[in-house]
Amino acid sequence: MLKIGIMGQPRSGKTTIYNAVAAAHADVDAYLAKDEIRRTVVKVPDPRLDRLFDLFLPPKKVHTEIEYVDFPALTGDATEVASLPPMLRELDALMMVLRDFGDNPDPVAEAHALCEELILADLAVIEKRLTRLQREVSSGRTENQVEHDALVRCQKALESEKPVRELVFTPTEFKLMRGYGFLSGMPLLAVINAPDGGSSRSAEDWQTALNLGPKSKVHVVRGKLEGELNDLSAEDRAAFMADLGLTMSALDGMIEASYSLLGLITFFTGGSEKDVHAWTVERGATAPQAAGVIHSDIERGFIRAEVTPVEDLLTLGSPAAVRKAGKTRLEGKEYVIADGDYLIFRFNV
Numbered sequence: 001m002l003k004i005g006i007m008g009q010p011r012s013g014k015t016t017i018y019n020a021v022a023a024a025h026a027d028v029d030a031y032l033a034k035d036e037i038r039r040t041v042v043k044v045p046d047p048r049l050d051r052l053f054d055l056f057l058p059p060k061k062v063h064t065e066i067e068y069v070d071f072p073a074l075t076g077d078a079t080e081v082a083s084l085p086p087m088l089r090e091l092d093a094l095m096m097v098l099r100d101f102g103d104n105p106d107p108v109a110e111a112h113a114l115c116e117e118l119i120l121a122d123l124a125v126i127e128k129r130l131t132r133l134q135r136e137v138s139s140g141r142t143e144n145q146v147e148h149d150a151l152v153r154c155q156k157a158l159e160s161e162k163p164v165r166e167l168v169f170t171p172t173e174f175k176l177m178r179g180y181g182f183l184s185g186m187p188l189l190a191v192i193n194a195p196d197g198g199s200s201r202s203a204e205d206w207q208t209a210l211n212l213g214p215k216s217k218v219h220v221v222r223g224k225l226e227g228e229l230n231d232l233s234a235e236d237r238a239a240f241m242a243d244l245g246l247t248m249s250a251l252d253g254m255i256e257a258s259y260s261l262l263g264l265i266t267f268f269t270g271g272s273e274k275d276v277h278a279w280t281v282e283r284g285a286t287a288p289q290a291a292g293v294i295h296s297d298i299e300r301g302f303i304r305a306e307v308t309p310v311e312d313l314l315t316l317g318s319p320a321a322v323r324k325a326g327k328t329r330l331e332g333k334e335y336v337i338a339d340g341d342y343l344i345f346r347f348n349v
């Protein structure tokens with residue numbers, strides 16, 4: 001499951017955003033202890049999955065899920081990162097909440113302070129490990145040479161205030177570095193938490209002003225206002241959203257931004273017997289890799305995938321009808337999954 005951590009300076013609206021996406025009601029005025037976190041798992045809404053469910057009427061509908069984790073505030077002291085719960089280093093992405101409401105907001109300064117703090121925290125991790133590795137390497141032991149060299153490269157980048165995100169790794173290096181869970185190496189979603197009246201700048205302008213480099217994205221949200229919409233009846237909510245010019249809920253917007261940041265797409269499986277199921281893979285994944293998301297056996301025994309664009313299935317109304325209309329294709333190991341593919345795997349174990 002995708003794990004996204006919410007970080008930011010004190011009172012920037014982390015818990016408010018957390019509540020808005022989770023439609024949860026954590027007490028925004030209760031301070032979190034230094035080592036305390038709030039976590040919630042949200043089901044990713046997808047109208048295509050709902051329509052698949054209505055088509056097949058199986059006993060179950062299984063959404064993909066995202067876990068959001070609300071962390072205590074960071075206040076500029078790099079040592080405090082070390083006292084945060086270790087699950088911090090297992091996140092798939094960091095969401096940085098930047099205050100754009102209230103008195104003298106300065107999201108750019110906040111972002112830079114936070115990035116610096118993450119860099120210092122990563123440097124501390126590297127220094128600890130490198131002392132050991134350097135001793136090994138200089139005594140002629142080479143089994144950890146690749147790790148050593150990659151860490152030195154990270155250290156150099158961090159020392160010149162560049163986040164690990166900006167480095168390019170080989171797959172082996174990437175795996176080794178991933179184990180460290182470098183915070184400055186995680187994909188970064190900068191969330192501008194705008195006042196009820198909206199932000200003074202567009203997302204594009206913020207993107208330029210923040211200049212966060214590769215693997216980053218800016219998303220603007222009116223945290224408080226959009227969170228309050230969750231309390232309304234569906235009817236009132238729709239009316240308010242139209243008034244405010246909002247086309248999606250806070251959760252939908254956040255998910256779209258996260259998926260785009262991480263390059264994720266959705267595919268579907270299932271039928272009338274058991275369930276309909278939405279899954280995510282990285283854009284560019286092949287059919288066997290998608291099978292592996294479901295079960296390693298299906299990946300290992302992969303023979304072919306029956307591929308139908310889900311819209312065709314929904315329009316034509318049954319797998320038999322899409323087959324007859326020639327919309328279903330048989331694809332092999334090289335096939336690259338498209339967003340919205342409805343897949344039936346043929347495999348042999």
Ligand SMILES: Nc1nc2c(ncn2[C@@H]2O[C@H](COP(=O)(O)OP(=O)(O)OP(=O)(O)O)[C@@H](O)[C@H]2O)c(=O)[nH]1
Pocket residue numbers: 008009010011012013014015016017028029031032072073101102193194195196222223224225
């Ligand atoms: N006007 C306005 N107020 C907000 C917004 N987001 C949060 N607030 C208010 O700012 C205060 C702090 O919000 P929180 O969500 O608790 O911020 P936080 O970052 O979780 O705070 P700490 O966990 O204490 O660091 C609360 O009184 C919120 O109601 C917003 O988008 N607009």
Ligand SMILES: [Mg+2]
Pocket residue numbers: 014015016028032
């Ligand atoms: Mg909070």
